[in-house]
Ligand SMILES: [Zn+2]
């Protein structure tokens with residue numbers, strides 16, 4: 781199993797690499813994580829003893845409380861870190877391979893939104909199932925950084 785993980789923000793201005801075992805992958809339902817991620821809950825992977833390196837750029841940080849900073853890309857807004865005295869956790873969805881760090885525990889369940897346990901029961905569509913309602917999808921051009929490291933970004937020419 782690979783002990784090197786990479787990832788970054790949507791625009792590619794900030795990229796990271798983590799060397800070492802990642803064992804503490806979680807979701808947090810607390811209200812501050814909801815707000816910081818603009819989401820129903822926050823997926824976070826604690827780096828613990830692993831070594832986190834910013835390989836391109838660095839996050840801008842917001843001091844969300846007296847003990848915690850939240851890192852994000854100041855160019856595109858992707859949430860990237862939760863940083864406290866006991867270590868740094870990295871946003872799981874920002875990993876190039878989020879499936880490699882499945883969550884094993886939930887935190888902050890006092891803030892859990894009541895419908896979260898039923899999300900998997902909702903009607904489910906693939907993106908291109910919706911092509912008639914959103915014809916622009918047929919010729920969409922992604923500006924999202926690919927899910928691997930690149931020498932330069934955005935690509936020249
Ligand atoms: Zn970015």
Ligand SMILES: [Zn+2]
Nearest residue numbers: 808810813888
């Ligand atoms: Zn939280």
